[in-house]
Amino acid sequence: MLNYRQLHYFWVVAKTGSIVRACEQLNLTPQTISGQISQLESTLGIDLFQRVGRQLELTEAGRQALPYAEQMFQLGSELENVLRSQSGEQQLLFRIGVADVVPKSIVYRLLAPTMVIDQPIRISCREDKLERLLADLAIQRLDLVISDSPMPPHLDIKGLSQKLGECGISFFATDDVAQRVGTPFPQCLHGAPLLIPGQDTVVRGRLMRWFAELRIQPRIIGEFDDSALMKAFGKSGSGIFVAPSVIADEVQSQYGVQIIGQTEAVTESFYAITVERKVRHPGIVAIAESARNQLFTAGV
Structure with missing residues (x-):
């Protein structure tokens, strides 16, 4: 032994x-x-x-x-x-896995309601690739996984994917870049420098299909799994970048950029994945209710 x-x-x-x-x-x-x-x-x-x-x-x-x-x-x-x-105030441990492609601002907004519920909760957050997080969820090392996609059908894991909400996307640029690309939107994106989400994100495929349907060919100059890094490049004036419209005001104020256009033809969705068919954890309930009643206004 x-x-x-x-x-x-x-x-x-x-x-x-x-x-x-x-x-x-x-x-x-x-x-x-x-x-x-x-x-x-x-x-x-x-x-x-x-x-x-x-x-x-x-x-x-x-x-x-x-x-x-x-x-x-x-x-x-x-x-x-x-x-x-257990010896002091009874805190409920809430173990959360976050798929690394989900924007951090969205994660914070989803988790914030767990800080104000009646029962004291101590959250433990871990970011990783979705499949590794789901493996830990299956053996109950996590209570919840937040992702931009539901449980993949090829995984032999019994779980429940609850859609928290969806929203359109907005296109952002610095003042200089916005002046160079001009208007109208979305035609101004043709040939424009564009920063896009990486291959692992669901929105990437939707965005590329939308461009193909409109016969728009932007000049892709960067691909990013980390949305915060993509925004940092956008803030520097490297090119236009995208983010969920639900956080558009925050993106503008934090990165000093402007919206050059928005579309509901391309959407981002966010899911809470659990292994329980009947959700009992108060943290998960708080997240779902806040997403439905406050954060997202449609598509839940």
Whole structure:
């Protein structure tokens, strides 16, 4: 059976990159840490580290072991936090996964209502690729996943995709770029410099189909999975960029840009994905109700 203390020493050394830094974190001597790791290696019959010059590097077996150790001690930390919270005010842990293509402003607006409900909630947010988040949702390491698409049909995961809302998109540009492209919209987009969402986003395909239908060919100069990075390039005057119309006012004030056009022919949708058919978590209920009654006005 694994000695979890020895495994913890292995994990800390692997994460910090050296025994010296691990000693500082664990407040132990190098002899203690190296001795315990050697015992772990002896028990397993494999080497977890190897010396490369003066550096300590993971072996192939060590690289395979690291993500398992990472999960184990992350779960242990979560368990400790949950149990400690029982001694004081009863806080309900709300574990949320956010698909990395969802704009952060939308995420904040969706989650904000959970901060003001009667029952105290402590939220834990993690951003990642959708399929990895859904894998954690399936084993109940997450309570909710927020995405721009429903549960993919090819995944063998039983879940419920609740549409929170949808909205059209707006096109933004600095004053200089807007003057150069002129009017009318959307014809002014033909040949104009455009920053677009990356391949993993649902809105990307809808946007390109809309351009094809109108026979408009913008000059695509950048593709971004991270919407905040796309806006930063847009703010610098690199080109026109898009964002959900529901946050248009915020985008204009935050990035110092203007709207050059809007369309409802291309929409962005947002979903709450859970594994429960009957949603009971008060945080999820608050998100759904706020999205339906305040954030989005149609399409829920």
